[in-house]
Amino acid sequence: MERYDLIVIGAGPAGLSAGIEAAKHGMNVMIFDENHKPGGQLFKQIHKFFGSKEHKAKIRGFNIGTELLKEAEEVGVKVKLDATVTGIFENKEVTVNHDGAIHHYKGSSVIIATGAAENMVPFEGWTLPGVIGAGAAQTMMNLHGVKPGKKILMLGSGNVGLVVSFQLLQAGCEVVALVDAAPRIGGYGVHAAKVARTGVPFFLGYTIKKVEGSEKVEGVTIGKVDEHFKIIPGTEIHFDVDTICVAVGLSPMSQLLKMSGCAMEDNPKRDGQVPIVDEYGETSVPCLFAAGDVSGIEEASSAMIKGRMAGLRAAYKTGFAEENLMEQNESLFEKDLDSLRQGMFAPCNRGKLIEKTDEGISVSKNLLAKGFVADDEIERFPGVTHQKGIHPVIECTQNIPCNPCQDACRKNCIKIGSCITALPVVAQNCGCTGCGMCVASCSGQAIFLVNEDFEPGFTSITIPYEFLPVPEKGTIGKALSRSGDILCDAEVVGVRTAAAFDHTYLLTMKVPNEFGYKARFWKKS
Known part of the structure; x- marks a missing residue:
């Protein structure tokens, strides 16, 4: 059985950041990831990040991924790919399926950074070929250079739906409509505005009634919903499409945390079943941490900070980081994370209708309802x-x-x-x-x-x-x-x-x- 000071499960933004921070303090770190390439979602993200320069703002996601991989290599982090973690047991023993066999590893500390999975919503025809998740569409376009379809309807107006809609347009696809059952845009207004000005119509308060086709998607009918989200008869609109992209949220992939025996909770504000953690990501099991979307969905910038916080705390708990250095660095991480959690899209404002900006200016109602600010x-x-x-x-x-x-x-x-x-x-x-x-x-x-x-x-x-x-x-x-x-x-x-x-x-x-x-x-x- 191989032993490491720290085992990280997941080589996405949170996992890589955690491994880098821990290795900087002298820990022997191994990261496992089931994918053929490291970086998680970063290498699908061709848009520029928000935040400040400390959060890698205005840098495209795939470039951030490249920077993290280079940094991980420089500090000696080991990354094993095509390695699926099948179990985590007492005393932080981890079983990993790779090279056609099950291998056992032991960590003094473990950080689980398995990310999140796309949600799906059932509707008539949802199992037809051509109905795909928005993340899958991103993978096809940005990793493999394949158009997901020619004429596409996007379901979901959160940041994922808005960003992927724009990237579909960049790839040369036609986005016939952006549809959401909610009465207002769920993502950033600037993301909605750059889609709207290309000519894509928004249908807020609508959902999919039926996808047409016998062996593949050939069309779709949407309808306006009432206060119970039931389609109102007579409001149906038909579109000729060959693809439906679904962007209706993400759920934490927390199965390994549940297997580990740590305390869990069903928390809608953190998007599902998640571990109960402290401010550093440590669970009820000592030296077992959760970092990134697996403990609640946020932007990748936040995931990287939470990963570094978990890596630093793991180094401290196992004797690799001194208390004064830990406190100094954690204070900086907390300040950066707090700055990303301010404003209209702060976690505390989820689901709320914000009518005034922090400056007291009335929010554009047209932006929320139609995707663009009126003249x-x-x-x-x-x-x-x-x-x-x-x-x-x-x-x-x-x-x-x-x-x-x-x-x-x-x-x-x-x-x-x-x-x-x-x-x-x-x-x-x-x-x-x-x-x-x-x-x-x-x-x-x-x-x-x-x-x-x-x-x-x-x-x-x-x-x-x-x-x-x-x-x-x-x-x-x-x-x-x-x-x-x-x-x-x-x-x-x-x-x-x-x-x-x-x-x-x-x-x-x-x-x-x-x-x-x-x-x-x-x-x-």
């Missing part, structure tokens, strides 16, 4: 200003934990302050140079450069653009509104990128002045 609502937010010459316009309208735009602007045009959930403010007469760093750094693609004095009668708008092929200067297309409606012809007057933009192109189009504060997307005619 008569947008001017109330501090990031939306009118100035001479080129300047940023920030359509960030919710208290989301994110501040890369503030760090990106060398002219200090953008202010968020010490609280990263505050709404961005654009300074008057800020001296913007039009460098575009704020546009490229915005994880929510909610920043635009506007020049109302571009040409007589025309305004230029620089937008973040992440679609291929990238249009050339001089191409005439259509300018789309926040709702995805066609406004007018729009000429591309500039396209640029740079290494610092990390594969985000800055597309500048010119439109008549009347559309300067309405046009937010460019589409080929």
Whole structure:
């Protein structure tokens, strides 16, 4: 039986972070993962992360995964792949199926970071080929380069449904609709807005009635629901589709924790059956920890911090970290984690209708109901200003934990302050140079450069653009509104990128002045 100071189960963001932190303090660490590649969900995530630079904000998920793997290798963490943990027993003995046999390992401490699994909702036709989880669609697209389908309906408006909808569009799929039985958007408004402005319609308060097809998905009918979530007769709408993506939440994969004998609870606020843990992730079994989504669903940024906290505490409990060093580092981790748990999307606000921002500004009702901020609502937010010459316009309208735009602007045009959930403010007469760093750094693609004095009668708008092929200067297309409606012809007057933009192109189009504060997307005619 092989012995290690720490055994980590799961090589995702939480597990890798835990192993790295423990190894930094001298622990001999082994990580097991059942997959062929390490990194968990990170390598499926091609979007840029939220948070601050301490949380790896504005870095794409797969690049964060690469950084973690490199760091793990540098500190001597061992990672065994294609290794399925089949059991965890008394005295922290772990059985692992790999190389065609069952092997036994013993750890002085164990961290379980097995993550979460996609939920499914039954409806007529839900077992047909072509009905898949949104995470499965991400795997097909972003890991294997395979389109999940041609015409797709997305069920679920949480962050997963919104992010995957946008990535489906990037892959060249048509998203015919985004549907959710809930009466309002569940994820970040900036994620919803970037989907809406491409022309995808939102159907909030609707659900799937029936998927049509005998051997595969050939169509779908949705209907509006009443207060009991029953479909109202006569409200049905049909779509011709070949794929249904389901994004209706995640459930912690806590089976190994239950097997270990630690105290468990059914906790809806933590998304299901989870272990009872302290603030460091330690369960009722000494030196057995849970880290990441297995103890409650949060963003990957939070999972990485919780992993580091568990790794550090494991090092302390087994004599590898001194108490004063542990307390100092844990204080920093707690501060970082707390900053991610503020604002409208804090765990304490789950399920609540937030009507005012922290600044006292009325939340956009249109955004919650239709996925985009209405023209008569947008001017109330501090990031939306009118100035001479080129300047940023920030359509960030919710208290989301994110501040890369503030760090990106060398002219200090953008202010968020010490609280990263505050709404961005654009300074008057800020001296913007039009460098575009704020546009490229915005994880929510909610920043635009506007020049109302571009040409007589025309305004230029620089937008973040992440679609291929990238249009050339001089191409005439259509300018789309926040709702995805066609406004007018729009000429591309500039396209640029740079290494610092990390594969985000800055597309500048010119439109008549009347559309300067309405046009937010460019589409080929």
